[in-house]
Amino acid sequence: MRSAPEDDLTTKARIRDAAIRLYARDGFTKTSLRAIATEAGVSPGLLIHHFGSAAGLREACDKQVLGVTTERASTKMHPHGLKDLMSEFTRNPDGYTLEMDYLRQALLEGTATSAALFQHLVELSETVIRAGIEDGTVRPFEDVRGVAVLTAFSSVGSLAFGPYAAEALGLDGGWQGVLQRIGGPGLELYTHGFYTTDAFLTAYREATTPDPDESQEA
Amino acid sequence: MRSAPEDDLTTKARIRDAAIRLYARDGFTKTSLRAIATEAGVSPGLLIHHFGSAAGLREACDKQVLGVTTERASTKMHPHGLKDLMSEFTRNPDGYTLEMDYLRQALLEGTATSAALFQHLVELSETVIRAGIEDGTVRPFEDVRGVAVLTAFSSVGSLAFGPYAAEALGLDGGWQGVLQRIGGPGLELYTHGFYTTDAFLTAYREATTPDPDESQEA
DNA sequence: CCTTTCATTGAACACGTGTTTAGCATCTTA
């Protein structure tokens, strides 16, 4: 009783897939309707006949990519943390690259979609962190949301700037190789920390909690 | 015996500054020559008369912004770590916003400039980390460059996606407020780590060091 | 079979872009 999936072999779906491919590869602003039409082997007018406008096509692509990724994410997310998703990813890295590159471009685009994407990731991080605190594997941070934003910065940063990091690390292939290289240091950082002492933290706390009677403190 | 600085009041400099302002605010692709001309109170043809082409104007802007920021960064970087730069920044946050927003756009742009910028930041992070390891304040990581990439992800992420995080945190004003909010959790994370146990790290290490004679290990 | 609908195309249009060109005014310099 599927409604649309069997519709996925039509020219309309072919156009959509071609658009997703080019959007993911070259970005949204640098991809013209004519380029998509050529990629799909079709005339430019047909695109807007099927999707109404360029914005309509973009919307359909967003819906498609967001649909499959959030579906995958939610099914892989509920049981435990990111572990399943990470192992799933490392098992078949190529299965996600198209959607990931698309999300990367959407993130770099600088529109309301980018903001929504980022904030969605923050919410997700916060949920995971709270669960980790609950079962005792994650430190009970005061500002959980702040930590969630921080981890979101790392995740999103690795996705958005992974290709550049690949060059810096002498790897080839975009963010996929970077993720594997980064896993070790990341876990090391996340279990043992970065500094050897808590001098910086205590100094920061003393500096940022300026109790009004600071002279009487000693 | 200054060569150019006194030239900084001419219309050519006014055009350049107007361009930097618009580039920083709206991004490069969304800023047209005509918009810059209007902002500078000048005719479109004058821009290319002074700078040869749109690319020439862009280049001049890059040179200007990169010049002042790297000058500031190097003078503030040499003595100690980021501490001076951070305190300097928190003291007068508005003094850097224009250049930072410009760099943000350059980072999000997705050209060779973005990659160069990121890689420069990785080098800088690595230098700082190595210095920290030397004086004993930073943990002696195996993969220093990997950690440098990781910290670069965080820095660049906070710059690039700070505005979105501001919305997620209920702050207003872009990445400036986010940095202040993030400082505490960041330091907490960097001194005590994220996890409470090293279970994840050891599990990862066991999984990723598959010595060929694993059965004889015990 | 005829008709009606729909997918598809090629050419055109309006618009915004970077760039060119000719002209004008203004300032410098001999």
Added chain:
DNA sequence: TAAGATGCTAAACACGTGTTCAATGAAAGG
């Protein structure tokens, strides 16, 4: 003062963009 360079403008050009429109082909339905 006359001449020449320079700062600057207005109008136009070539080009790429998204979009429209009339025409054509094929498939579906009565």
